[in-house]
Amino acid sequence: MSKILVVAEHDGSSLNPSTAKCLACAVEIPDAEIDVAVFADGGGEIANAAAQLDSVSKVLLIENPANDYPLAAVIAPQLVAIAPGYSHILGPSTTFGKDLMPSVAALLGVNQVSDIMAVLGDHKFKRPIYAGNAVLTIEAPADSPLVATVRTASFKTIGSGNSAAVEQISAVAEIPDHTRFVELRAGKSDRPDLQTASKVVSGGRALGSSENFDIIFKLADTLGAGVGASRAAVDAGYVPNELQVGQTGKIIAPDLYIAIGISGAIQHLTGIKDAGTIVAINKDEDAPIFEVADVGLVADLFQVVPELQETLES
Amino acid sequence: MERIIVGLKRVVDYNVRVRVRSDGSGVETDGVKMSINPFDEIALEEALRIKERGEANEVVVVSIGGTECEQQLRTGLAMGADRAILVDAGESVNPLTAAKIFLELANRESSELVILGKQAIDDDNNQTGQMLAALWGRPQATFASKIELNGSSARVTREVDVGLELLDIDLPAVVTVDLRLNEPRYVKLPDIMKAKKKPLDHFAIADLGVDAVPSMTEVSFEPPEQRQKGVIVEDVAGLVSALKDKGLV
Numbered sequence: 001m002s003k004i005l006v007v008a009e010h011d012g013s014s015l016n017p018s019t020a021k022c023l024a025c026a027v028e029i030p031d032a033e034i035d036v037a038v039f040a041d042g043g044g045e046i047a048n049a050a051a052q053l054d055s056v057s058k059v060l061l062i063e064n065p066a067n068d069y070p071l072a073a074v075i076a077p078q079l080v081a082i083a084p085g086y087s088h089i090l091g092p093s094t095t096f097g098k099d100l101m102p103s104v105a106a107l108l109g110v111n112q113v114s115d116i117m118a119v120l121g122d123h124k125f126k127r128p129i130y131a132g133n134a135v136l137t138i139e140a141p142a143d144s145p146l147v148a149t150v151r152t153a154s155f156k157t158i159g160s161g162n163s164a165a166v167e168q169i170s171a172v173a174e175i176p177d178h179t180r181f182v183e184l185r186a187g188k189s190d191r192p193d194l195q196t197a198s199k200v201v202s203g204g205r206a207l208g209s210s211e212n213f214d215i216i217f218k219l220a221d222t223l224g225a226g227v228g229a230s231r232a233a234v235d236a237g238y239v240p241n242e243l244q245v246g247q248t249g250k251i252i253a254p255d256l257y258i259a260i261g262i263s264g265a266i267q268h269l270t271g272i273k274d275a276g277t278i279v280a281i282n283k284d285e286d287a288p289i290f291e292v293a294d295v296g297l298v299a300d301l302f303q304v305v306p307e308l309q310e311t312l313e314s
Numbered sequence: 315m316e317r318i319i320v321g322l323k324r325v326v327d328y329n330v331r332v333r334v335r336s337d338g339s340g341v342e343t344d345g346v347k348m349s350i351n352p353f354d355e356i357a358l359e360e361a362l363r364i365k366e367r368g369e370a371n372e373v374v375v376v377s378i379g380g381t382e383c384e385q386q387l388r389t390g391l392a393m394g395a396d397r398a399i400l401v402d403a404g405e406s407v408n409p410l411t412a413a414k415i416f417l418e419l420a421n422r423e424s425s426e427l428v429i430l431g432k433q434a435i436d437d438d439n440n441q442t443g444q445m446l447a448a449l450w451g452r453p454q455a456t457f458a459s460k461i462e463l464n465g466s467s468a469r470v471t472r473e474v475d476v477g478l479e480l481l482d483i484d485l486p487a488v489v490t491v492d493l494r495l496n497e498p499r500y501v502k503l504p505d506i507m508k509a510k511k512k513p514l515d516h517f518a519i520a521d522l523g524v525d526a527v528p529s530m531t532e533v534s535f536e537p538p539e540q541r542q543k544g545v546i547v548e549d550v551a552g553l554v555s556a557l558k559d560k561g562l563v
Binding site: 129137180182184250311 | 331333334408432437438439440442445447448449451452455457459469472473474475476478479481482483487492493527529530533534535537538539541543545547549550552554560562563
């Protein structure tokens with residue numbers, strides 16, 4: 001039997017949807033009992049939210065003032081302290097999980113399975129390599145703990161309605177003070193979160209300026225969509241880095257993805273290959289984005305995007 | 315500080331369209347252009363800028379792999395690194411083994427800063443830097459887009475999912491770099507000539523007293539599922555009706 005510990009991601013007040021995605025991966029591991037660990041400072045509500053997620057057997061709440069902000073250097077030793085007895089420790093392939101989980105793996109003396117996209121057995125997984133140009137089936141040794149990150153875009157979110165027990169435990173570990181949180185500069189937005197939005201409108205370099213990017217925001221607002229961007233648009237300074245979609249940005253799987261003025265470099269396509277429907281608007285009919293788009297429109301974006309927005313508005 | 319260590323991994327060039335071998339045994343690398351992992355190139359550029367600001371005395375580039383990695387180390391020396399170390403491993407090693415090698419070198423070289431790429435673009439593992447920091451018991455600042463040194467500590471700006479995060483870390487420390495940290499310099503011909511005279515030392519993994527960790531079993535490789543090319547519509551009305559047909563608007 002597998003005993004799985006899923007590390008919850010949260011911002012101090014609410015549970016990140018990545019946790020439910022990790023659980024959706026965990027339930028595919030055969031014959032598993034799944035616990036969730038919440039490292040927090042005043043995390044009662046977060047733990048209760050985790051306890052409602054299906055398939056959770058219990059939630060472990062580890063309260064510590066040091067857990068006020070999730071630093072890998074602080075959480076990793078605590079996670080290792082509670083790891084004995086678990087065969088699998090999973091976290092999301094978000095910047096939180098990517099930062100934390102390899103530290104945990106190293107402290108446990110194992111390599112990590114990065115970006116699980118499919119579960120083939122209790123120690124056998126598929127993961128993307130070469131920016132998604134190849135898929136590797138990998139088998140980890142069954143006689144040591146398995147530490148992995150879950151490619152959240154590959155899994156549907158798990159349901160809720162559960163009422164698992166929440167257990168406060170302590171994790172005895174030496175917590176270092178060599179790493180200090182200073183500040184988080186989060187983009188303020190009332191729009192749906194890019195990583196979990198069911199619709200996303202993205203703009204590329206062809207927008208030409210941050211002012212011009214407004215037509216992307218307008219269309220997104222009409223659709224109730226999140227906003228994304230290509231690396232080129234972020235590098236050019238049109239929008240902040242957290243909007244980047246692709247290999248080194250966010251990997252997303254919305255039902256509808258509208259790529260506007262994005263040529264479709266392989267690194268960008270990696271970030272959207274699990275989208276339900278891809279729409280591309282680009283004036284270059286040879287742009288690679290049209291090779292993967294379900295619906296393509298070859299046109300000048302400055303003409304058709306406002307027109308599309310007005311049509312949908314009315 | 316005295317010394318910065320930078321890791322340089324030899325990988326299939328960023329611009330090569332990688333293909334899986336038809337027998338599923340791996341990806342085609344025969345005759346394919348190889349380069350420094352782009353994130354590692356950014357790591358080296360940052361180390362060089364720190365040195366050029368007078369905040370470090372020496373930049374040492376390290377690669378782990380076969381003799382052919384000398385090419386990437388020579389490029390690193392031509393960019394401006396002072397010396398190079400090649401840890402002979404036949405082929406590239408898994409992240410935990412790499413982390414153990416960097417730990418041993420960081421200790422031997424009394425390095426106050428190890429700068430690595432956040433991930434290699436071949437295996438996309440994104441593990442080595444974090445593992446090194448954990449084994450070393452030192453701070454990590456991953457996905458850095460800005461590094462400001464401040465005596466015995468550094469303020470690092472990190473690219474995280476919600477925006478930018480600022481951390482203060484004590485040195486020695488490990489920083490892994492993201493794309494927007496800097497733009498690496500081009501190598502000039504005279505520098506390539508000069509680089510030939512710079513020291514490049516070889517070590518075997520065993521010489522470093524590192525036990526290589528066994529790699530996971532690579533069962534098979536396959537190409538990703540391809541999305542099918544869809545329809546091209548003529549105008550906005552066509553687009554809206556296609557979206558309506560799919561129940562998306």
